[in-house]
Amino acid sequence: AQKITQTQPGMFVQEKEAVTLDCTYDTSDQSYGLFWYKQPSSGEMIFLIYQGSYDEQNATEGRYSLNFQKARKSANLVISASQLGGSAMYFCAMRVPQGGSEKLVFGKGTKLTVNP
Amino acid sequence: ETGVTQSPTHLIKTRGQQVTLRCSSQSGHNTVSWYQQALGQGPQFIFQYYREEENGRGNFPPRFSGLQFPNYSSELNVNALELDDSALYLCASSRTPYQPQHFGDGTRLSIL
Numbered sequence: 001a002q003k004i005t006q007t008q009p010g011m012f013v014q015e016k017e018a019v020t021l022d023c024t025y026d027t028s029d030q031s032y033g034l035f036w037y038k039q040p041s042s043g044e045m046i047f048l049i050y051q052g053s054y055d056e057q058n059a060t061e062g063r064y065s066l067n068f069q070k071a072r073k074s075a076n077l078v079i080s081a082s083q084l085g086g087s088a089m090y091f092c093a094m095r096v097p098q099g100g101s102e103k104l105v106f107g108k109g110t111k112l113t114v115n116p
Numbered sequence: 117e118t119g120v121t122q123s124p125t126h127l128i129k130t131r132g133q134q135v136t137l138r139c140s141s142q143s144g145h146n147t148v149s150w151y152q153q154a155l156g157q158g159p160q161f162i163f164q165y166y167r168e169e170e171n172g173r174g175n176f177p178p179r180f181s182g183l184q185f186p187n188y189s190s191e192l193n194v195n196a197l198e199l200d201d202s203a204l205y206l207c208a209s210s211r212t213p214y215q216p217q218h219f220g221d222g223t224r225l226s227i228l
Binding site: 004028035037042043044046047050091093098099100101102103104105106108110114 | 156
């Protein structure tokens with residue numbers, strides 16, 4: 001069964017420093033997609049970055065980059081220059097087939113606290 | 117701003133009652149998925165609707181049901197509420213079942 005594992009319940013980082021949030025995944029599918037979402041206390045899931053299993057380059061979106069290591073089945077999120085507004089829950093998710101559609105399978109999340 | 121709105125923001129019910137949660141998607145988004153997020157957990161897939169038909173279902177009992185309407189609005193209905201149904205319910209929409217999903221702010225449901 002498809003599964004996402006996030007082993008860091010909480011992380012702390014100083015403002016303007018970089019931080020890496022870990023994510024490992026398990027799937028037998030050859031084609032899949034990996035996402036990172038940010039969830040502030042308000043509840044909305046905010047899309048950050050996407051990596052397809054066949055993408056040869058690591059995805060980047062502004063201050064966010066995804067360190068994709070396919071053989072190790074890891075998809076770590078790297079945030080450069082953390083900002084105070086970046087304190088939130090961060091979820092890794094994988095797109096998996098579900099009947100005639102697709103669903104997202106999420107990890108348990110990492111709570112990131114950005115300190116001034 | 118994702119263009120996906122959910123109502124109400126918060127809701128309190130008692131065990132055994134029924135509840136309807138609503139979601140309004142962006143124009144042109146024919147697919148809506150619902151997720152349940154218990155406290156301290158990641159969201160779990162409940163079901164997906166595509167062009168007003170159920171298009172995939174997670175491991176949730178039949179008392180969780182849904183509707184999707186032609187005007188890009190949808191509903192999640194839960195009957196015979198249980199204490200474990202207390203959670204944040206998230207709606208996500210996309211143009212097709214295979215395109216990125218855009219999430220709303222969610223409805224926080226508390227069961228007393």
